Amino acid sequence: MNARRGLGRRLAGAAPLVLAIAALSVVAGACDGGADDAGAAAAALAAAAAGGTAAPLSGKLTVFAAASLGDAFRALGTAFTAAHPGTTVEFNFASSSALATQIEQAAPADVFASADGAQVQRLAGQALLAGQAAAFARNRPVIVVPAENRARIAAPRDLANAGVKLVLAAPDVPIGSYARQVIERLAADPAYGATFRGAALRNVISNEPNVRAVLTKVELGEADAGIVYRTDALLSQEKVRVVTISDAANVTATYPIAAVRAARHGDAAAAFIAFVLGVEGQHILAAYGFDAAQ
Amino acid sequence: MSREPQRTATAATRRTPSLAPLFATPALLFVAFVIVPLGALAYRAAHDGVVPEQLRAEFVFDALRLSLITSTLTLVLALALGTPLAYLLARASFTGRQIVDTLVDLPMVLPPTVAGVALLVAFGRRGVFGPLLEPAGIELAFTTTAVVMAQLFVSAPFLVRSLKAGFEALDQTYEQVSATLGVSPLRTFWRITLRLSRPALVGGAVLCWARALSELGATLIFAGNFPGRTQTMPLAIITAFESSVGLSGAIALAVILLLVALALLLALRFALRRLPPFEL
Numbered sequence: 001m002n003a004r005r006g007l008g009r010r011l012a013g014a015a016p017l018v019l020a021i022a023a024l025s026v027v028a029g030a031c032d033g034g035a036d037d038a039g040a041a042a043a044a045l046a047a048a049a050a051g052g053t054a055a056p057l058s059g060k061l062t063v064f065a066a067a068s069l070g071d072a073f074r075a076l077g078t079a080f081t082a083a084h085p086g087t088t089v090e091f092n093f094a095s096s097s098a099l100a101t102q103i104e105q106a107a108p109a110d111v112f113a114s115a116d117g118a119q120v121q122r123l124a125g126q127a128l129l130a131g132q133a134a135a136f137a138r139n140r141p142v143i144v145v146p147a148e149n150r151a152r153i154a155a156p157r158d159l160a161n162a163g164v165k166l167v168l169a170a171p172d173v174p175i176g177s178y179a180r181q182v183i184e185r186l187a188a189d190p191a192y193g194a195t196f197r198g199a200a201l202r203n204v205i206s207n208e209p210n211v212r213a214v215l216t217k218v219e220l221g222e223a224d225a226g227i228v229y230r231t232d233a234l235l236s237q238e239k240v241r242v243v244t245i246s247d248a249a250n251v252t253a254t255y256p257i258a259a260v261r262a263a264r265h266g267d268a269a270a271a272f273i274a275f276v277l278g279v280e281g282q283h284i285l286a287a288y289g290f291d292a293a294q
Numbered sequence: 295m296s297r298e299p300q301r302t303a304t305a306a307t308r309r310t311p312s313l314a315p316l317f318a319t320p321a322l323l324f325v326a327f328v329i330v331p332l333g334a335l336a337y338r339a340a341h342d343g344v345v346p347e348q349l350r351a352e353f354v355f356d357a358l359r360l361s362l363i364t365s366t367l368t369l370v371l372a373l374a375l376g377t378p379l380a381y382l383l384a385r386a387s388f389t390g391r392q393i394v395d396t397l398v399d400l401p402m403v404l405p406p407t408v409a410g411v412a413l414l415v416a417f418g419r420r421g422v423f424g425p426l427l428e429p430a431g432i433e434l435a436f437t438t439t440a441v442v443m444a445q446l447f448v449s450a451p452f453l454v455r456s457l458k459a460g461f462e463a464l465d466q467t468y469e470q471v472s473a474t475l476g477v478s479p480l481r482t483f484w485r486i487t488l489r490l491s492r493p494a495l496v497g498g499a500v501l502c503w504a505r506a507l508s509e510l511g512a513t514l515i516f517a518g519n520f521p522g523r524t525q526t527m528p529l530a531i532i533t534a535f536e537s538s539v540g541l542s543g544a545i546a547l548a549v550i551l552l553l554v555a556l557a558l559l560l561a562l563r564f565a566l567r568r569l570p571p572f573e574l
Contacts, residue, residue: 098536172537205436206518
């Protein structure tokens with residue numbers, strides 16, 4: 001009945017599937033070629049180190065960067081493409097741990113900028129990075145509370161108050177790890193008492209996938225407090241208030257940057273890293289509240 | 295008494311194999327497309343041998359338990375609220391029926407993240423109903439209740455849609471006979487309408503439950519991600535994927551969820567086939 005009339009249409013419907021499978025195999029083939037470029041990337045890094053930029057750069061550079069770098073790196077990318085008109089820069093912002101997993105699975109990254117050394121070491125251990133990682137910025141964790149601060153959080157010790165809804169990033173996400181280190185260090189202070197650590201951790205209602213998700217939950221007032229980077233709090237001054245953590249209890253987040261060994265645009269990757277470490281790059285990072293690495 | 299008219303219809307269409315050679319290639323391509331990724335998952339899990347180790351991890355047990363409890367609760371709620379709605383949409387004529395019909399479908403075409411934001415805007419602390427809920431001491435966001443709400447929002451339409459189609463396709467003669475014999479409308483609905491619609495009910499329930507089990511986006515936004523409270527299996531999988539354990543942890547969890555879903559699906563099908571046939 002209907003089957004015969006609909007036959008042409010059904011066959012036409014099968015065509016995209018065949019095309020999709022063909023496209024997938026082409027992509028898979030292209031990915032295999034990635035490792036061959038590793039030598040080229042290393043050579044380009046060496047050339048950049050020697051100060052040799054003979055040919056103008058071109059190509060689409062893919063930068064995997066920690067979520068906390070979002071706004072600063074977008075500005076860096078604009079400045080970089082202005083300095084190298086033949087290039088375009090694409091960003092993939094997520095937690096550094098998620099980015100490291102993606103690079104392990106051969107995601108097409110040229111540069112990896114992480115919010116902690118652990119993710120870089122994790123990739124370097126598998127020989128997935130080209131050359132040494134360079135520290136390019138530092139940051140500080142802070143406590144943020146919604147502007148109206150209904151839970152009346154005035155000091156870090158209030159994080160352990162009964163009923164406080166605390167939101168942190170997941171323990172494997174750099175800021176989630178830093179936040180838990182801060183809680184440990186606060187708990188080591190006798191003034192905070194033996195119950196602080198357990199009480200504060202019991203107040204955690206969600207382990208968010210990255211630092212910006214933590215900030216959003218605090219901005220919305222769904223959480224009473226969260227721990228983010230100082231630079232994130234600066235971006236949201238109307239919506240959140242900062243409760244500072246004393247230097248004695250706080251930790252320093254150091255951001256390393258490295259070229260990915262399988263980079264397709266090794267020369268552009270080296271140039272981007274040099275740009276981030278250079279005067280203009282450091283100036284942009286400082287404008288977004290990051291401290292210089294040294 | 296004929297058991298299920300739908301089954302005889304299926305048998306009739308199975309007698310026309312003339313198109314089979316023509317359709318076999320695209321059909322096999324699709325079967326391969328489904329089998330290859332799942333096979334790869336099983337192969338990697340067996341190769342890495344990570345499943346037994348992950349099964350002992352407390353957060354995996356918590357996530358699995360939470361997933362089973364919340365998705366089952368969602369199914370029960372969807373059946374309780376969705377069955378009357380499907381019946382009314384199929385049989386009753388009332389103003390706004392078309393609007394309600396379209397609205398019910400909406401969550402199926404919405405990205406779950408939209409559902410999550412919508413639920414937060416409605417039931418969050420600063421949401422539309424926040425000022426009403428808070429004085430009553432009701433906090434929904436970041437609770438297990440929020441997980442069920444997120445699942446119900448995205449998955450119940452699958453049940454309603456399927457049941458409505460089932461009720462519409464039903465030959466109403468049996469119901470009319472039942473009514474003329476003096477059986478009460480509710481009893482007629484229970485004994486005849488629902489039992490004759492069993493394929494639609496089973497199909498819709500399986501879809502609804504499976505969609506609830508796989509819910510991620512709305513849950514992450516509205517309920518957050520906390521082990522034992524709101525971290526269901528899909529959230530545990532994405533958390534493992536993004537952690538330093540990376541892919542191997544995600545593979546183990548995915549295989550566990552796959553096996554549990556498969557076992558439950560088979561059990562459900564088996565159990566529902568064994569239900570006694572309907573009798574007048």
